[in-house]
Amino acid sequence: MPPSNNTTTEDAGNNAHDIKTMKLYNNVDRIKNELASRGMLNSDFIDPMALSDIDSMHYCGNSVIEDAVETMKVDSTSKILDIGSGFGGTSRVLAVASKCNTIALELQPDIHEMAEYLTGRCNLSELVHHKVGDILTLDLNKLGDGLSSFDGVVSFLVFLHIAEKKLLLQNCAKVLKPGGFLFIEDYYRRSSFSASEVESLSNDLFCNGNELPTRDVYISHLEASGFHNINFIDKSSEWTTYVTERLEKFIANRENFENVHGERTYLSLLHFYKAVVALFTGQHLGGVRIVAEKH
Numbered sequence: 001m002p003p004s005n006n007t008t009t010e011d012a013g014n015n016a017h018d019i020k021t022m023k024l025y026n027n028v029d030r031i032k033n034e035l036a037s038r039g040m041l042n043s044d045f046i047d048p049m050a051l052s053d054i055d056s057m058h059y060c061g062n063s064v065i066e067d068a069v070e071t072m073k074v075d076s077t078s079k080i081l082d083i084g085s086g087f088g089g090t091s092r093v094l095a096v097a098s099k100c101n102t103i104a105l106e107l108q109p110d111i112h113e114m115a116e117y118l119t120g121r122c123n124l125s126e127l128v129h130h131k132v133g134d135i136l137t138l139d140l141n142k143l144g145d146g147l148s149s150f151d152g153v154v155s156f157l158v159f160l161h162i163a164e165k166k167l168l169l170q171n172c173a174k175v176l177k178p179g180g181f182l183f184i185e186d187y188y189r190r191s192s193f194s195a196s197e198v199e200s201l202s203n204d205l206f207c208n209g210n211e212l213p214t215r216d217v218y219i220s221h222l223e224a225s226g227f228h229n230i231n232f233i234d235k236s237s238e239w240t241t242y243v244t245e246r247l248e249k250f251i252a253n254r255e256n257f258e259n260v261h262g263e264r265t266y267l268s269l270l271h272f273y274k275a276v277v278a279l280f281t282g283q284h285l286g287g288v289r290i291v292a293e294k295h
């Protein structure tokens, strides 16, 4: 049976309540609906790759995860922390691609429980270990084998929610071994946002636009936190195309989507996808992949 949300938000703190204002995160049942519509709800085993188009909340699919495996040279001896692991898709694909060991850390209890359920259904519970909590406040000593124990930290489309970048990056550095890799994808500020963009970032994406770093500020926070060999790869154009096509496909598939999830969920996600397109086409919002090494 899929989970019925037993983990409390106390495990994750107040941020787990606040982030639910975002329309991407308040339709968790859509995963169950998708499984049912594909005849996977009661099957014995789910192929993790067959989940990729429903369990991933980052851009450009599994190619990003394959890039991370190659760049960080992840293998079966690697210990990886996936911050803001969502429904766990990234961690499961990492496990399939490399047999590495991953801690999948997720803030929202209902998403965490669904992720843990899906990992069990994919027979990957020995490689992917789910934990609920906030990367800013949890006891880092209790994460995996504790401080300086991870070979890599990955995080896709999560840091945008966390305004306290200095503390966040310091925590990433603390859990990494010397020489360990940070591999993230995130938003950054290319140039000043309009007032309505700041409002949309806040209301639609749970992102504080006034605190979103520019390229230079991001790099200086990374350096101050103990990272070097910093590669800041701009993804703005690629992501603008991706989110625009995502919206077009979503609208074209309206009838099928509503048959499975209903009109309310359709309209809620439509609003979210449109807001993201407007922000990227405005060109003040940027997308970035950052690869950096801990000293």
Ligand SMILES: C[S@@+](CC[C@H](N)C(=O)[O-])C[C@H]1O[C@@H](n2cnc3c(N)ncnc32)[C@H](O)[C@@H]1O
Binding pocket: 015, 019, 055, 056, 057, 058, 083, 084, 085, 086, 087, 088, 089, 090, 105, 106, 107, 108, 111, 133, 134, 135, 136, 155, 156, 157, 158, 161, 162
């Ligand atoms: C856009 S989703 C991306 C999920 C996943 N990385 C993926 O690519 O599918 C961002 C996730 O980050 C989580 N998150 C946000 N702030 C967090 C924090 N402080 N600690 C842990 N997770 C956090 C959210 O709850 C959400 O599930």
